Amino acid sequence: PRYRLPREVIDREVAMIEDLGVEFVYNKRFGQDLTYEDLKKEGFEAFLFAIGAHKAYKMRIPGEDDFPQVMDAIDLLKNVALGHRQAPGRKAVIIGGGNVAIDAARTCLRLGCEDVTIAYRRTRKEMPADEEEVEQAEEEGINLSVLTIPVESVGENGQITALQCHRAEIVTRDDSSRKYPMPVLGSDFFIEADTIITAIGQQVDHTGMESLKDLDWTRRNTIKVDMVSMQTSKQGVFAAGDAVTGPATVIEAIGGGKRAAEAIDRYLSG
Numbered sequence: 001p002r003y004r005l006p007r008e009v010i011d012r013e014v015a016m017i018e019d020l021g022v023e024f025v026y027n028k029r030f031g032q033d034l035t036y037e038d039l040k041k042e043g044f045e046a047f048l049f050a051i052g053a054h055k056a057y058k059m060r061i062p063g064e065d066d067f068p069q070v071m072d073a074i075d076l077l078k079n080v081a082l083g084h085r086q087a088p089g090r091k092a093v094i095i096g097g098g099n100v101a102i103d104a105a106r107t108c109l110r111l112g113c114e115d116v117t118i119a120y121r122r123t124r125k126e127m128p129a130d131e132e133e134v135e136q137a138e139e140e141g142i143n144l145s146v147l148t149i150p151v152e153s154v155g156e157n158g159q160i161t162a163l164q165c166h167r168a169e170i171v172t173r174d175d176s177s178r179k180y181p182m183p184v185l186g187s188d189f190f191i192e193a194d195t196i197i198t199a200i201g202q203q204v205d206h207t208g209m210e211s212l213k214d215l216d217w218t219r220r221n222t223i224k225v226d227m228v229s230m231q232t233s234k235q236g237v238f239a240a241g242d243a244v245t246g247p248a249t250v251i252e253a254i255g256g257g258k259r260a261a262e263a264i265d266r267y268l269s270g
Contacts, residue, residue: 030208030209031209032208045236046238046264046267046268047236048238048240049237050239050240050241050253050260051209052204052242052243053205053222054202055074055202055203055204056075056199056200056201057200061151061153062151063153064198066155067155067196068158069159069160070197070198071195072197072198072199073101073197073198073199074199076088077104088111088195088197091113091115091116091194091195092115093117093118093119093195094199095118096200096201097118097122097126097127097129098127098199099129100202101129102118102130102134102137104199105142106142109140109142115143116141116142117143117144118143119165120145120146121149121181122146122168122170123146123170124144124146145165147169147170148166148167149165149167149183150164151188154190159194161192161193161194162190162192163190163193164189165191166184166188204221204243204246212234212237214233215237222246223243225238225239230260231263238260238267240256241253241257
């Protein structure tokens with residue numbers, strides 16, 4: 001992925017933080033290897049959860065969970081960042097229209113996929129990805145199938161063969177001024193593929209957080225905080241970054257971390 005820092009840069013940053021007195025504890029999962037109560041017993045008085053929003057949304061279409069060749073873009077990009085550089089297939093379809101979808105498509109091309117298509121349910125103009133990213137993807141030979149609604153992942157003998165889709169039209173509903181993509185009757189078509197990669201959005205993963213029973217969550221499945229103090233509904237527990245805002249930018253996450261650090265300092269200082 002384009003935004004991954006070189007290993008030596010990461011090591012240098014970690015060393016600088018350690019020099020400030022920060023201790024890194026690796027290979028420990030909150031809620032599994034240690035709990036909130038364990039840390040309280042060790043004397044910790046304030047806690048910051050900056051766990052991001054790494055869990056991919058499901059498409060909820062037939063066949064999505066039936067084939068190992070259906071994967072989410074976050075896992076693909078993570079595995080590439082960890083050094084797994086094998087092409088996921090010959091023909092890949094990426095579902096989504098944001099920067100993650102573009103990243104996944106361009107990464108597939110670099111891994112050796114012969115044919116890469118991005119399927120998006122709205123128009124090209126409505127794609128949330130940066131215009132420059134979309135243009136560069138097209139220049140590299142990535143196909144763009146807009147007004148395309150996925151219907152089913154199709155395959156046989158455990159192998160994906162195609163993505164069945166509907167053509168869409170943008171309509172305005174009676175109860176809303178917002179325009180929505182609606183399937184056109186009889187417009188079924190298939191995009192040939194042996195790999196389907198979903199990039200339709202991310203959410204906060206609750207795994208490990210079950211023990212914090214007093215923690216309030218928003219309707220958007222993010223951690224609810226006081227945006228001034230960055231404190232959650234649980235005394236002494238703070239949160240920042242995508243876990244609070246939902247998927248956003250690195251700059252916004254850094255800003256949230258700074259606000260939370262200042263808030264924790266005020267909290268510990270009484």
